[in-house]
Amino acid sequence: MRFSRKLAIAVVLVLVFSVGALLMVQAQAQNKPAQFLQIQVTTVKATAVNDYEDFLKKLNAARDKTAGAPAVLMYGVNLGGPAFTYYALTTFEKFADREKFPNGRAMLTKVYGEAEANRLLKNEFDAITQRRTEIFAYQADQSTNPKPNEPAAQFLTLQRNELIPEMNGQYGNLMMTSSAGCSWMLCFAQTGTTSWQQSCWACMKSACTGS
Numbered sequence: 001m002r003f004s005r006k007l008a009i010a011v012v013l014v015l016v017f018s019v020g021a022l023l024m025v026q027a028q029a030q031n032k033p034a035q036f037l038q039i040q041v042t043t044v045k046a047t048a049v050n051d052y053e054d055f056l057k058k059l060n061a062a063r064d065k066t067a068g069a070p071a072v073l074m075y076g077v078n079l080g081g082p083a084f085t086y087y088a089l090t091t092f093e094k095f096a097d098r099e100k101f102p103n104g105r106a107m108l109t110k111v112y113g114e115a116e117a118n119r120l121l122k123n124e125f126d127a128i129t130q131r132r133t134e135i136f137a138y139q140a141d142q143s144t145n146p147k148p149n150e151p152a153a154q155f156l157t158l159q160r161n162e163l164i165p166e167m168n169g170q171y172g173n174l175m176m177t178s179s180a181g182c183s184w185m186l187c188f189a190q191t192g193t194t195s196w197q198q199s200c201w202a203c204m205k206s207a208c209t210g211s
Contacts, residue, residue, distance in 0.1 A: 033138050034091030038098070040133045043085045048127035052086075055124045062107040069102050078155065 044052045056074065063069040073089040092098045108117035 032140075033143075035093045035138050036091065036095075036098070037136045037138070038090040038092070038133065039136070040088040040090075041085065041131065042088070042128055043082055043130040044127040045129055046084055048123075049084055051123045052127040055120050055127070056086075058112065058120055059104060059108065062111040063102075065111055066102050066107045068100060069107065075155075 042052075060072075063072070070090050070092065075087045075089070077083065077085040077087075090101075092101075105117060105121060108120055112120070
């Protein structure tokens, strides 16, 4: 009973921090998702959306003209999450590859000149209210049907799970033994009321093991 209560607490935290479901990645030569996925999350002022999107268009044009620039998938929050928020997704195989990515200012300066690059960067900085960058490592043994997506899908659902440290092992075991896309979100959907905390572990056990 004590273990079940602790696991229920972990489930609560996982659901509270969820923001969707799958991480998009580009197709790789070895036909597997990239080893690392970098996500840059940027929230901008409502009054500065046009300026920020103009900056992104100019930056993307500069990327296209710069050797070694990585492909970047950009998604804007469409449902849930804070408004005026953009997710930039970049994949890479090794950190040594990431270190070789061209600098944004350098790309803009080379293509548009220093004065225009400074103007664009000022518009970007003035537009942003919050930004963070996170890097995720691919977990092969915890993935369901991990197939690269090419071309990129129109919509992306992203799920972020933050666990109580002592629950990492149990969560990893559940993910490795799950089938047919079993997930915490399934557990929540099946209970769906204020009593879901008490029944969530039983729901997860049934969904993942059939018992």
